[in-house]
Amino acid sequence: MTKNQLRSNPVPDHVPPEMVRNFSLFTSPGMLPTANGDPHAAVTCVHAGPPIFYAPNNTRDGRGTWVITRASDQRKVLQDTETFSSHRSIFASALGENWPMIPLELDPPAHGIFRSLLNPLFTPQRVRALEPAVRERAIALIDTIAASGTNCDVMKDFAYPFAVNIFLRFLGLPDDRLAIFVGWGKDLLHGDAVKRKAAAQRIVAFIDDLAALRRKAPVDDFMTFVVQAQVAGRPLTNEEVRGIGVLLFVAGLDTVAAAIGFDLAHLSRNPKDQEWLRSKPNRIVVAAEELLRAYPTVQMIRVATRDIDFDGVPIRKGDYISCATMIANRDPAEFECPNTIDLAREENRHTAFAHGPHRCLGSHLARREIVIGLEEWLARIPALRIKEGTAPITHGGHAFGIDNLILDWS
Amino acid sequence: MRVIVNKAKCQGHARCWAQAPEIFTLDDEGYIEPGDIKVAKRDELKAARGARSCPERALAIDRAATS
Numbered sequence: 001m002t003k004n005q006l007r008s009n010p011v012p013d014h015v016p017p018e019m020v021r022n023f024s025l026f027t028s029p030g031m032l033p034t035a036n037g038d039p040h041a042a043v044t045c046v047h048a049g050p051p052i053f054y055a056p057n058n059t060r061d062g063r064g065t066w067v068i069t070r071a072s073d074q075r076k077v078l079q080d081t082e083t084f085s086s087h088r089s090i091f092a093s094a095l096g097e098n099w100p101m102i103p104l105e106l107d108p109p110a111h112g113i114f115r116s117l118l119n120p121l122f123t124p125q126r127v128r129a130l131e132p133a134v135r136e137r138a139i140a141l142i143d144t145i146a147a148s149g150t151n152c153d154v155m156k157d158f159a160y161p162f163a164v165n166i167f168l169r170f171l172g173l174p175d176d177r178l179a180i181f182v183g184w185g186k187d188l189l190h191g192d193a194v195k196r197k198a199a200a201q202r203i204v205a206f207i208d209d210l211a212a213l214r215r216k217a218p219v220d221d222f223m224t225f226v227v228q229a230q231v232a233g234r235p236l237t238n239e240e241v242r243g244i245g246v247l248l249f250v251a252g253l254d255t256v257a258a259a260i261g262f263d264l265a266h267l268s269r270n271p272k273d274q275e276w277l278r279s280k281p282n283r284i285v286v287a288a289e290e291l292l293r294a295y296p297t298v299q300m301i302r303v304a305t306r307d308i309d310f311d312g313v314p315i316r317k318g319d320y321i322s323c324a325t326m327i328a329n330r331d332p333a334e335f336e337c338p339n340t341i342d343l344a345r346e347e348n349r350h351t352a353f354a355h356g357p358h359r360c361l362g363s364h365l366a367r368r369e370i371v372i373g374l375e376e377w378l379a380r381i382p383a384l385r386i387k388e389g390t391a392p393i394t395h396g397g398h399a400f401g402i403d404n405l406i407l408d409w410s
Numbered sequence: 411m412r413v414i415v416n417k418a419k420c421q422g423h424a425r426c427w428a429q430a431p432e433i434f435t436l437d438d439e440g441y442i443e444p445g446d447i448k449v450a451k452r453d454e455l456k457a458a459r460g461a462r463s464c465p466e467r468a469l470a471i472d473r474a475a476t477s
Contacts, residue, residue: 079419079466116439123440124424349425349465356466359421364440 009056009064014316021046021053023067025299025324026060031396033403039396040262040295044330044339052313058322060398061093065301065320066313067327071334071351073311074323077302078356081107084302084321086358091246094188094200101250102243104358111357113231114244118361121222127364130166134369137165138376146380150410151387154264155402158377159257163369167252170365171210172221185253189399207245211238222248254399255297256366260373261402262295263288265392266341267374268384268407273343278378287343288371293350294341296325297400300354325351326400382409411454412475413447413461419468426460426469433457442468448475 011020023046025031030042046053051070058065068074077084085107092099100106103114120126141162145152152158160182165175187199214224226244229236236244267274277284300323308315315321328351330338335348353360360366377384386392387408394402413433422441426434433453435443449457461469 075466119422119439119441123422123436123438124427125436125440347462349463351465353423355421357421359423359465364424 009062011054011056011064012316012319014314015054015064016314019050019052019054019313021049021055021067023053023055024057025055025322025396025398027057028396030394033393033395035391035393037392037394039394039400040326040330041339042396043324043326046327047330047332047338052311055322059301059320063320065322066315067322067324069327069331071328071331074300074328074351075355077321077323078300078354078358081111081357083305083308085305086111086302088301088303091188091200091250094193094196095204099239100243101247102240103361104247104251105243108357114240115357115361117229117231118244121225122361122364124364127368130170130365131368131372133169134166135372135376138162138372139380142376142380151406151408154405154407155257155261156404158373159260159405162373163256163260164253166365166369167248170222170252171248172219172223173210181249182253185250188250189254190395190397190401203246203249204242207242207249208238211241211245251360251362254401256369258297258399258401259292259295259366259370261392261405262297262394262400263291263370263374264377264384264407265386265402265405266291266295267378268386268405270341271383271385273341274378274384276343277374281375281378283344284371284374284378286346288367288374289348289350290341290343290345292352292367292370293329293335293345293348295400296329296350296352298354299324299326299398300358323351323354325354384409411449411451411457412472413449413457414470414472415442415444415446416468416470417442417444419466420464421466421468423465425463425465429460429463430456434460446472 030037030039046069053067054064055067056064068077086105087100087107088105089098089100091101103111141158145157164178164182168175184199184202187195210223211227215227218224226241277287302321304315304317304319306317332338353363384407387406390406392402392405420442424436424440427436437443458471461471
């Protein structure tokens with residue numbers, strides 16, 4: 001299908017025409033790659049309209065979704081897994097297959113079984129134990145950057161190598177294929193259908209091979225844990241092992257790096273915020289929550305399992321419902337002055353890691369990575385600004401991101 | 411004061427724990443331990459802040475309860 005065919009997607013008959021709005025996280029202004037863009041600010045326009053509306057082209061493959069703009073409504077949707085299912089096979093669909101990433105694309109009660117299996121590996125207490133290695137990695141990268149000049153591309157030289165290294169360590173893998181994995185991740189999340197399929201095939205083959213290897217020769221790492229695990233008194237099937245491995249792979253590649261990029265871009269453009277955090281490094285933990293609120297990266301999509309009248313909106317079985325974190329996090333009904341980024345904001349129940357049973361499994365690790373990244377940057381590199389003559393390119397879409405960020409401290 | 415814990419609503423955000431780990435105890439999965447929490451007078455401010463930080467609204471404050 002061409003893009004034009006996708007755009008002419010018919011609006012389903014049950015959607016009242018007055019509830020349709022010309023909005024898309026993929027094609028609205030500021031969503032396509034934009035120099036010096038601010039995609040998070042660009043989506044705040046929805047709050048001038050109705051709390052729920054229908055967007056005819058709001059997924060990567062051009063499907064329509066309902067858009068839930070209020071944080072309180074998103075909470076209702078994400079907490080009600082009986083009505084709003086997560087089973088979508090986002091990854092497998094790139095291969096023309098239908099199997100879930102686990103636990104993300106399972107619904108309760110099956111979801112809870114796998115979540116309970118994995119939760120202990122990602123608790124805040126466990127993350128504390130990983131912290132020295134995370135910090136060591138941040139310091140090594142930043143010291144290399146500092147030694148080689150007075151500017152760098154934060155994304156290429158820090159954000160990706162940092163976040164992806166930590167995830168590779170978690171899987172028990174060496175660093176030598178890091179650049180290849182980042183490339184797969186980029187193709188998968190942002191490539192066209194051909195690139196997506198090729199990347200998905202490579203990732204599946206890689207996870208399957210790794211699982212086979214760990215079955216034969218167990219070591220002390222995540223994949224060994226998964227292939228040896230039992231659920232409901234039985235070992236995991238190959239498809240379940242793959243579903244877990246693929247989810248971890250995809251989740252570890254992009255979001256933390258993007259968050260670090262957006263955060264350092266904000267501090268570079270707002271010298272007062274930067275100076276304040278430099279003078280009060282113990283406030284970075286609180287500031288990181290505000291940066292998570294202001295610059296979250298993902299939208300959750302749910303599928304209605306039955307017909308439901310949701311505050312007067314006729315949602316029908318099979319409809320897609322978009323809960324975009326970047327929209328809820330700028331909801332004026334939830335946050336005072338939502339478009340003011342106040343690094344000292346205390347009341348901050350943002351939705352960057354979603355709500356309900358699918359709350360981001362890696363949230364505690366992600367938080368620490370972001371905090372440690374900011375701490376070490378501010379401690380080791382002097383006043384940062386965007387290098388003159390360069391422009392960070394930002395984009396919206398399925399996962400918001402920033403492609404380049406050339407910072408200068410000469 | 412007492413914190414009323416709705417364990418079924420806890421999704422392991424651990425924001426309460428981040429505010430006051432000595433008041434809000436997590437289980438091996440990183441979710442809150444079941445059972446309401448009696449709060450000593452000196453901890454009331456912290457406990458209230460922790461309860462208010464829950465993104466799922468799983469924690470409520472009962473100020474009438476005596477510690």
